[in-house]
Amino acid sequence: MGKCGGHELNYISDVDVVFVFEPVDGADDNVALRAATQLAANLMQVCSEQTSAGTIWPVDAALRPEGKSGPLVRTLASHEGYYERWAKTWEFQALLKARPVAGDKQLGADYLEMVAPLVWSAASREGFVQDVQSMRRRVLDHLPAADAQRQLKLGSGGLRDVEFAVQLLQLVHGRTDEEVRSSTTLTALAELTAAGYVGREDGRTLHDAYCFLRTLEHRIQLFDLQRTHVVPDDEESLRRLGRSLGYLKAPVRGLTEQWLHHRREVKRLHEKLFYRPLLSAVARIPGEEARLTPKRALDWLAALGYLDPTAALGHLEALTAGVSRTAAIQRSLLPVMLEWFADSPDPDAGLWGFRRISESLGSTHWYLRLLRDEGEVAERLARVLATSRYATDLLEREPNGVKLLGENLTPLNSTAIGAEMRASAKRQAKVDDAARAIRAVRRRELLRIATGELVDENDELDVGKGLTALTDATFAATLDLAERAVREARGLDEAPTRMAVIAMGRYGGLELSYGSDADVMFVHDPVEGLTRRSRRSMPKLSSSNCAGCWRCPRPTRRSRSTPTCGPKASRVRWCGRWSPTGPTTRGGRRSGSSRPCCVRSPSSGIRTCCGASWR
Numbered sequence: 001m002g003k004c005g006g007h008e009l010n011y012i013s014d015v016d017v018v019f020v021f022e023p024v025d026g027a028d029d030n031v032a033l034r035a036a037t038q039l040a041a042n043l044m045q046v047c048s049e050q051t052s053a054g055t056i057w058p059v060d061a062a063l064r065p066e067g068k069s070g071p072l073v074r075t076l077a078s079h080e081g082y083y084e085r086w087a088k089t090w091e092f093q094a095l096l097k098a099r100p101v102a103g104d105k106q107l108g109a110d111y112l113e114m115v116a117p118l119v120w121s122a123a124s125r126e127g128f129v130q131d132v133q134s135m136r137r138r139v140l141d142h143l144p145a146a147d148a149q150r151q152l153k154l155g156s157g158g159l160r161d162v163e164f165a166v167q168l169l170q171l172v173h174g175r176t177d178e179e180v181r182s183s184t185t186l187t188a189l190a191e192l193t194a195a196g197y198v199g200r201e202d203g204r205t206l207h208d209a210y211c212f213l214r215t216l217e218h219r220i221q222l223f224d225l226q227r228t229h230v231v232p233d234d235e236e237s238l239r240r241l242g243r244s245l246g247y248l249k250a251p252v253r254g255l256t257e258q259w260l261h262h263r264r265e266v267k268r269l270h271e272k273l274f275y276r277p278l279l280s281a282v283a284r285i286p287g288e289e290a291r292l293t294p295k296r297a298l299d300w301l302a303a304l305g306y307l308d309p310t311a312a313l314g315h316l317e318a319l320t321a322g323v324s325r326t327a328a329i330q331r332s333l334l335p336v337m338l339e340w341f342a343d344s345p346d347p348d349a350g351l352w353g354f355r356r357i358s359e360s361l362g363s364t365h366w367y368l369r370l371l372r373d374e375g376e377v378a379e380r381l382a383r384v385l386a387t388s389r390y391a392t393d394l395l396e397r398e399p400n401g402v403k404l405l406g407e408n409l410t411p412l413n414s415t416a417i418g419a420e421m422r423a424s425a426k427r428q429a430k431v432d433d434a435a436r437a438i439r440a441v442r443r444r445e446l447l448r449i450a451t452g453e454l455v456d457e458n459d460e461l462d463v464g465k466g467l468t469a470l471t472d473a474t475f476a477a478t479l480d481l482a483e484r485a486v487r488e489a490r491g492l493d494e495a496p497t498r499m500a501v502i503a504m505g506r507y508g509g510l511e512l513s514y515g516s517d518a519d520v521m522f523v524h525d526p527v528e529g530l531t532r533r534s535r536r537s538m539p540k541l542s543s544s545n546c547a548g549c550w551r552c553p554r555p556t557r558r559s560r561s562t563p564t565c566g567p568k569a570s571r572v573r574w575c576g577r578w579s580p581t582g583p584t585t586r587g588g589r590r591s592g593s594s595r596p597c598c599v600r601s602p603s604s605g606i607r608t609c610c611g612a613s614w615r
Contacts, residue, residue: 001016001017001018001063001094001095001097001098002014002015002016002063002094002097003016003097004016004017004097004101005097005098005099005101005183006097006183006184006185007183007184008184008185008214010217010218010221011218011221011222011225012221012225012226012227013057013227014057014058014059014060015047015057015058015059015060016060016061016062016063017059017060017061017063017101018061018063018064018079018098019036019040019061019064019072019073019074020073020074020075020076020079020107020108020111021033021036021073021074021075021107022075022076022104022107023075033071033073036073037071037072037073040061040072040073041072043059044059044061047059063091063094065078065079065082065083065086065087065091066082066086076107076110076111076114079111079114079115080114080115080118083095083115083118084118087118088131089122089125089128089131089132089135090131090132090135092118092119092122092171093122093132093167093168093171095115095118095119096119096167096170096171096183097183098111098112098115098183099112099183100112119171120171120174120175120181121175122171123171123172123175124175128171129168129172132164132167132168132171133168133274136160136161136164136274139154139160140154140155140156143155147230150230150231150232150233151229151230152213152216152217152220152229152230152231153217153229154229156263156267157262157263157264157265157266157267157270158213158229158263158266159210159213159214159217161266161267161270161274162185162189162206162209162210162213162266162270163185164270164274165206165269165270165273165274166185166188166189166192166206167188168273168274169192169197169198169273170188170192173192173195173197173332177195179191179194179195180192180195180197185210186207186210186211189203189206189207189210190203190207194325195328195332196325196326196328196329196332196368196372197329197332197372198273199369199372199373202269202272202273205265205269206265206266206269208262209262209263209265209266210266212258212259212262213259213262213266215245216231216241216245216255216259217229219241219244219245220232220241223237223240231259235252238251238252238255238256239251239252241255242254242255245258272373297309297313297316298310298313301313301338304338304339304341304342304347305342305347306342306347306348306351307348308348311348311352312347312348312351315351315352315354315355316334316351318355319334319354319355319358320334326362326363326368329368329371329372330358330368332372333368333371333372333378336378337351337354337378337382338351340378340379340382340383340386341354341382341385341386343383344382344383344386344387345386345387346386346387347386349385349386349389349392350382350385350386350387351385351386353385353386353392353395353396354381354382354385356396357381357385357395357396357399357402360396360399361399361402366403367402370402370403370406374406376405376406377402377405377406380405380406380451380455381402381405383454383455384405384450384451384454384455387454388450388454390450390514391447391450391451391454394443394446394447394450395447397443398440398443398444398447401444401447404444404447404448404451405451407448409448409449409451409452409455409457409458410452410457410458410462411445411448411449411452411458411462411463411465411466411467411469411470412445412448412466412469412470413469414469414470414472414473414476415473417441417445417469417470417473417474418472418473418476418477420441421437421438421441421442421473421474421476421477422476422477422480424437424438424440424441425437425438425477425480425481431481431484431485431488434481435478435481438474438477438478438481442470442474445466445470446467446470446514448466449463449466449467449470450514452466463513464510464511464512464513465510467512467513467514467516468503468507468510468511468512471503471507471512471518472503475501475518475520479499479501483495483499496526496527497524497525497526497527498524498525498526498527499522499523499524500522500523500524501520501521501522501523502520502521502522502523503518503519503520504519504520504521505517505519506519507519507520
């Protein structure tokens with residue numbers, strides 16, 4: 001057991017063992033028990049006894065069932081009965097290192113064969129992941145305060161953090177993947193990395209840190225052969241350790257910097273892997289279902305609520321086919337994703353959308369890593385894909401929007417959005433490219449608002465204000481772009497008129513929804529000295545191009561009494577003369593719902609006035 005079982009003994013390690021015996025044919029059970037107990041006790045005494053020639057090694061049998069309170073030896077059936085009924089979570093974790101080292105080889109093999117199914121089903125126990133995490137926290141809480149920061153083995157960022165993270169990943173994923181069941185920490189880490197459960201860079205970092213910490217532990221113990229895991233704090237000892245590790249010019253500084261670097265990295269990756277939200281979700285799935293074997297898949301998919309299990313199975317086969325790293329990560333993700341889809345309104349659409357997104361982004365370096373390492377992102381993605389076709393369409397058109405699911409989904413204000421839109425547009429030489437840049441920002445912010453509502457971060461009021469702010473910013477940016485196009489076409493240095501876009505109806509009242517029209521009026525105020533033709537053509541072209549940037553139909557002039565764009569004085573006269581209910585209403589809507597959403601003048605540039613009243 002322990003380091004001996006994992007081929008990881010130090011120079012001064014205890015040797016952790018468990019004794020198992022079986023009476024030979026015809027022997028009395030009590031006689032066999034006494035003989036086995038005496039043999040085990042004498043073995044421990046011989047190995048641990050202090051003599052003039054020294055000690056072989058201390059033997060510790062405390063990892064046996066019931067610990068030091070239990071019998072020193074047990075039969076195979078007794079071990080099995082205990083592990084099936086009474087064993088705690090940490091005992092299955094300890095059994096990861098079990099291997100036969102002495103005595104009857106067949107009995108040792110039978111012991112491993114008996115415990116293996118129990119070990120690899122332990123993760124399905126209620127609260128398993130939380131139990132392992134709590135145990136690690138208890139170890140940290142019981143460290144002496146004076147040694148906690150210099151503890152190489154048990155302290156935060158130490159050897160135990162690497163071992164606990166690797167063992168937890170093994171117990172969760174090893175249920176269905178026999179390739180990650182090694183009893184040696186570094187071998188198991190390499191297997192987990194190769195299978196995609198740990199990122200390549202994270203795997204290399206943990207490997208290097210573990211090797212360094214192990215080497216440092218050996219150097220500390222070799223000096224006077226004392227069992228210690230505390231890094232000394234006196235300069236002489238640090239200098240000796242630094243030089244033994246190859247830091248010859250500045251041994252104290254070199255050793256300290258390297259040790260603190262590895263400790264920080266281990267702490268960071270331990271928290272990332274050990275407390276990964278996806279682990280708890282994977283552990284809750286029974287091992288048979290986590291395998292996703294075709295034989296059981298159809299019935300399981302139908303039971304989850306998929307209306308077309310055959311099509312769903314086809315998506316699963318397409319996502320998990322082959323032996324690539326991408327397929328391996330998908331196989332670990334999909335059991336959980338399928339249940340999250342099933343908890344949403346349309347699981348079939350969710351799985352189909354996930355396949356399309358995965359085929360689009362599966363070759364990128366960040367997509368599957370993000371879903372594997374950030375459980376919240378994976379859960380949000382599943383909910384969005386299986387709830388809203390509108391949001392799914394936005395994700396397909398803006399694949400990098402998957403990253404947005406891990407960010408704050410509160411809608412941005414119009415000032416921030418408008419600044420980004422104008423900056424993106426200015427970087428484009430052509431007007432069409434600039435319009436596409438503005439639409440890309442708008443599409444991303446629509447996704448932020450929609451997903452925020454779907455995951456219950458934004459309420460109806462937030463959505464209305466967010467959509468209105470986004471529309472304000474889009475109008476401001478596109479009006480600027482439209483006037484730029486007109487000035488370039490006519491060779492003008494500046495616009496010959498001031499322009500404003502007046503928001504009306506639900507848009508004016510900050511009450512937009514996803515399918516709302518943006519009801520607006522275009523108003524302009526010509527500068528002095530222009531001809532009548534110039535006064536009329538500039539705003540018409542600007543408003544037409546502004547609408548074109550949205551890719552919506554060009555505003556039409558249905559009658560003389562409803563002009564598309566006119567001077568400020570003309571608009572006021574029209575409201576007073578032709579509006580059916582006078583200047584205070586328009587088409588049955590109160591003019592109190594109208595407001596300027598953007599204003600453009602030759603001197604002031606663009607500004608947005610969200611929420612201001614128009615007088």
